[in-house]
Amino acid sequence: MKKEYRVKSNEEFQKIIACGKCKTSRSFVMYYHPAEKEHDRIGISVGKKIGNAVERNRVKRQVRMMIVESCDFNSGYDYVFIIRSRFLQSDYQNNKKDLSRLYNSVYNR
16 A cells, blocks of 8 residues: 555544544444545554554554455545454454445445
């Protein structure tokens, strides 16, 4: 995922979470807010309950790959995905289906 498609700063994360709408699934919590730019931006947050830094970075890499495979970056929203601890209990394909379902519920509006 290109760097211009990422939400980077804490202020941007907080703005999307505070002003945006929320959708949930077993493995994810997704906040979305209309984008200020023409393309989507995505932020990923993994809490310390998931594991140590190595495990959290592995989860973020997996989620980035899922996003690249299943998302189109032209919907006009900024997204923040918060990873729940149930993410580790499911396999890659089920987590990818969850993420796609959440993304498409906003994209197909």
